[in-house]
Amino acid sequence: MDTEILNVEDAVSYEDIITKTEIHSYLPYLSGPYPLSSEIRIAVQNQDIYTVPCNSFLQFRGTLLKDDGDIPTTTKIVRNGILHMISKISYELNGIELDQTRDVGITCTLKNYLSLTHNQLPAAKMAGWGIEPDYKLSLYAGGRFEICIPLAMVLGYAEDYKHIIIIAKQELVILLANTQVNALLDTSNQPENVTLSIHTIEWLLPHVQVNTAERIRLLKFVEKGTNIDVAFRSWSLETYPNLTQSQNINWNVKSSFAAEKPRYIIVAFQTNKQNDIRADRSTFNHAKIKNIKVLLNSESYPYLDMNADFENGRYLLAYQMYAQYQQSYYGQLSSPILGPSEFKNIAPLFVFDVSRQDDRINTGVIDCKIEITAAENMPANTQAYALIIHDRLATYNVRDKVVKILV
Structure with a gap:
């Protein structure tokens, strides 16, 4: 009792x-x-x-x-x-x-x-x-x-x-x-x-x-x-302004020091939406993605292939990774605003939780790469976005009014 x-x-x-x-x-x-x-x-x-x-x-x-x-x-x-x-x-x-x-x-x-x-x-x-x-x-x-x-x-x-x-x-x-x-x-x-x-x-x-x-x-x-x-988590957006019209694309996103550790990486695509008043910039495209992986040095996320087929309703793993974000990020029961159908049609986001990392990639420089496989060649004028959420640490001394960025 x-x-x-x-x-x-x-x-x-x-x-x-x-x-x-x-x-x-x-x-x-x-x-x-x-x-x-x-x-x-x-x-x-x-x-x-x-x-x-x-x-x-x-x-x-x-x-x-x-x-x-x-x-x-x-x-x-x-x-x-x-x-x-x-x-x-x-x-x-x-x-x-x-x-x-x-x-x-x-x-x-x-x-x-x-x-x-x-x-x-x-x-x-x-x-x-x-x-x-x-x-x-x-x-x-x-x-x-x-x-x-x-x-x-x-x-x-x-x-x-x-x-x-x-x-x-x-x-x-x-x-x-x-x-x-x-x-x-x-x-x-x-x-x-x-x-x-x-x-x-x-x-x-x-x-x-x-x-x-x-x-x-x-x-x-x-x-x-x-x-x-x-201490907080900062948001950094990387952009691939015009993807090559190919089925297989390797994107070298960025390199960073291990102290600036990526925690989450969110990938999204837009086709013919930039600087066009006839297109809604607040929505995204699935771009017929079949498989997508994030590589931090040699560590791959996720371990399994997605084998997605958005046209035929097969995108369960992608939706599950999206739906689990709130529980992982905030430590609360997830209540995502997008259901599976809305996820596909409004914002098919590919969410990678990379917060648990092997000791081998926690020193030196971390190279972030994204491997993309689509069911067919990427359409022209397709942009890719990678939102990287990473650790940030600063100190400030109230008496001396000194602020230092540590990470």
Whole structure:
């Protein structure tokens, strides 16, 4: 019997360390609307505060209008479309780049298909996300839109590091893409001439206040000059911009030091989707993949061949590898947002859990290669993406305001 039921003398305790939580709004140095290719910086200059970046949001407001000022009738913003307007976002701590995400639209679309659960889908609609086949971002009067995206959907640092930031300058740097086309979809015979504009961006950052005893404890911690470890998993997207029109393709993805250890590798394909308003950039193609393997040096993942045949409904192993991601990555019961049919038609992702690695590949340099076998030659204009989720470790010294990237 559990002896906890016998502890009738235990005192009642209350959670009163945090006395107040407030959401503060931080704006860029320059006001919008922001032209394509703009660099936008949002800084937190006040360092005498405790902030919680992992619970922060990015709020975007803007418009989608035809050239004559009317609301479009055939053009829509695709799922995650506003993030397709961003080529890079980075988080800086005391002037040092701690984490970054490149090709933000593709990277975060892949990550959302993997990470979101059914219970999270209603809230994800506020972030410009949905899995309905005819999904489009809602427009209000005057062609206005407004979305609020958790920073944890955009940066691995915000998803994994669940602690406050003490007495440090913080800055988000957002680099807009050079085209709006990848955020839009218009399948009509005569696509409309439209402009997608971002007028305002706000960083909604929680501040916390603590009771006197905790404040004194934190001040003493700062005075000691102790280094704080900041460990998280960063997301790096590698792209093969135009696959050779062959059935067998060997892709030398990248080489990295063993300390920057890959944990998960997600491979996806798109055909005739880049920079084409008639194609939905938030969906992917199975490209008639038959077998696909990741090689870290000589270690192969998975051990078995997939022997997939998407055209005839044989892709069980690929779907199982996708469906098991949440349990492996988060240690929670998996509840993937895509069923087998949606997986095939919307986002057939090839997910490789490489977190368990032989000692032989944990030293020196790790060469990452992907072997691809298709049922027929790859179509022209097919891109391959490899989202590599890898370890990242930094330290920051609150007293000396020194940030060091270790991995």
